[in-house]
Each structure stands twice: as C-alpha cells, then as structure tokens.
Amino acid sequence: MKDWIKAHPDLWEFIKFNVLSNIATITNFIVxxxxxSFLFKAFAGQPFDWFIFHYPVKNGGLNGFLSFLLAYVCAQIVNYIVQRKLVFGAENDISKTLHWYILTVVVAGILSIVLPPYTTAIFQNWGMSLGWAQTCANWVNIFVQVAVNYPMMKFVIMK
Incomplete structure (x- = not known):
C-alpha cells in the first residue's frame, strides 16, 4: 500500500479528501x-421566498431553509479542520487563505441552499416522502460541494 501511495500521491490525497469528508457529511446530516425535526420545526408551515431562495411549504418551508443552512455551516467548519490537518497537512498562514475558504464556502453554500427545493421536489415527484427527499437532496448538495471545494482547497487554500 505504501508503494502505491508513493506512486499515486494525488489520487491518494483525493481518496483521503473524500473519505475524511464523511466526517463533515455525518455532521451535515445530523445537524x-x-x-x-426539532430546532426549526415550528417554521415548517411557513414558506420562505427571498431573493434566489424558494422554499415552499411542501418542500420544507423556512424549516428546510434554516436546517440546510445550519447543516452546511457546521459541516464546513468541521471540514476545514479535518482537511487542513489530516488531508493536506497545510501549515500555511491561515490568515492569508481564510478569505479564499470563506469565498469558496459562500459560493458552494449558495448552490447548496438554492438547489434543495428543486431537488427535493424532484425526489418527491419520484414518490419519496419529504424526509427522504430532503436526505437525497442533501446528497446532491454534498456532490456539488466536493466539485467546488476540492480544487479550491488543493490548489489555493491548503497549497
């Protein structure tokens, strides 16, 4: 295994990135x-429609928006710590790259907050309950986040 890792360091890094991202993924789902189910449940009957964010009640309403937003923020905090220490072993000055991480998180975050009502509706149209549809919508978000975060972390933030 050590020989394979030496021969394929970039592939090994990408594997570690994805495997260890599961810590953030677990955080994301739990939050x-x-x-x-608890924190924002009182807002489930209230639609949320502001700017580019459209969360009708049937797709979770304000409850869905706040839940996806909080889950994303918590997961990104966990992800930064895990990726910096365990994947990239970055020792660069955080103050010089933190703005890039925040920008990356905001861009991926906007995508992750805009997409759920649409993907949730698609999964509901396939016959899933709201809970399962939101869970599947969260998987879509995670794939989008990897597509945005990995290149930015590898080539800019944790360089």
Missing part, C-alpha cells in the same frame, strides 16, 4: 435532522 440537518436535528434542525428539521
């Missing part, structure tokens, strides 16, 4: 479920 999503806590948010939608």
């Amino acid at each position: 999503l479920w806590i948010g939608s």
Whole structure:
C-alpha cells in the first residue's frame, strides 16, 4: 500500500479528501435532522421566498431553509479542520487563505441552499416522502460541494 501511495500521491490525497469528508457529511446530516425535526420545526408551515431562495411549504418551508443552512455551516467548519490537518497537512498562514475558504464556502453554500427545493421536489415527484427527499437532496448538495471545494482547497487554500 505504501508503494502505491508513493506512486499515486494525488489520487491518494483525493481518496483521503473524500473519505475524511464523511466526517463533515455525518455532521451535515445530523445537524440537518436535528434542525428539521426539532430546532426549526415550528417554521415548517411557513414558506420562505427571498431573493434566489424558494422554499415552499411542501418542500420544507423556512424549516428546510434554516436546517440546510445550519447543516452546511457546521459541516464546513468541521471540514476545514479535518482537511487542513489530516488531508493536506497545510501549515500555511491561515490568515492569508481564510478569505479564499470563506469565498469558496459562500459560493458552494449558495448552490447548496438554492438547489434543495428543486431537488427535493424532484425526489418527491419520484414518490419519496419529504424526509427522504430532503436526505437525497442533501446528497446532491454534498456532490456539488466536493466539485467546488476540492480544487479550491488543493490548489489555493491548503497549497
């Protein structure tokens, strides 16, 4: 295994990035479920429609928006710590790259907050309950986040 890792360091790094991202993924799902089931449940009957964010009641309403937002923020905090220490072993000055991480998180975050009502509706049209549809929508978000975060972390933030 050590020889393979030496021969394929970039592939090994990408594998570690994805495997260890599961710590953030688990955080994301736990916070999503806590948010939608407890913290913001009182807002489930209130639609949320502001700017580019459209969360009708049938797709979770304000409850869904706040739950996805909180889950994303918590997961990104966990992800930064894990990726910096365990994947990239970055020792660069955080103050010089933190703005790039925040920009990356905001861009991926906007995508992750805009997409859920649409993907949730698609999954509901396929016959899923709201809870399962939101869970699947969260998987879509995670794939989008990897597509945005990995190149930025590798080539800019954790360089």
